Amino acid sequence: MDLGLRGKHAIVTGGSLGIGKAIARELAREGADVAIVARTKEQLEATARELAAETGRRVIPLAADVTSRAQVDAMVAQAASQLGGLHILVNSGSPPGGSASATGPIESVVDEDLLHDFNVKYVGALRCARAVIPHLKEQKWGRIINISGTNARNAGNLSGGARNTSLVHMTKTLAVQLGRFGITVNCVHPGTTRTERTPRLLAARATELGVTPEEAEKRDFTPDSPRGNAICRMVDASEIASVAVFLASDRSWAISGELVVATGGAGRSVYY
DSSP states (O other): OOOSOTTOEEEEETTTSHHHHHHHHHHHHTTOEEEEEESOHHHHHHHHHHHHHHHOSOEEEEEOOTTOHHHHHHHHHHHHHHHTSOOEEEEOOSOTTOSSOOBSOGGGOOHHHHHHHHIIIIIHHHHHHHHHHHHHHHHTOEEEEEEOOGGGSSTTBHHHHHHHHHHHHHHHHHHHHHGGGTEEEEEEEEOSEEOTTHHHHHHHHHHHHTSOHHHHHHHHTSTTSTTOOTTSSOEEHHHHHHHHHHHTSTTOTTOOSOEEEESSSOSSOOOO
16 A cells, blocks of 8 residues: 655654654655654764665764753754655654652652653654644645653553643644644554564563563563453564554545554453
């Protein structure tokens, strides 16, 4: 299926590693030129070289901190200038689970940690969207995809749940505001996803259970396990990328303001 992405220009925040990197790779494979954004310049440059060599597309590394409006505005202006316009924004900018997640009893929550986590994920996405929207309106074609997370649906992580729930709300709000300009906005909830950090986490889990990492993963992903899902295996970052890239494509006009949960069928709740 031709997704209509050849010649499109994209920004992917959090694009140096993990889900963001996987999305940047898939966009480039579909013919888009991509600016990847993160704070660490060295990792960004290494990822840009890797993806450009692999896909033959332009992959531009742009270092920026999404907690700074000035840095975000400058990054978006630079991306638009170097790529020749913008069509797509993927907001995937935050460490898994939050950069300083406020977990545990409310008495232990550190205000500064909660506010920083919210500032990176939710307000960071807002800053990027605000800066990109004029360019999408100019193209009369645009896609914004927000990468959120299923702790929006699970009690426990106060900052992670708050930021992710808020990102879903912002998705619908922007979809309503921007649809008339040829711009769709959608959100993706990944669950536990295989990325570069997975081997370390599986090794720790295996030590906890007294088994091999392979056995630990197998146990945790049965449908009856609290960590499990219906497909009985961990979802890979490349599979999240496939969902995001479809939402970024010319084939996805009928979908806007929606949330796609890409967990392999985790949980037993019914949403309607």
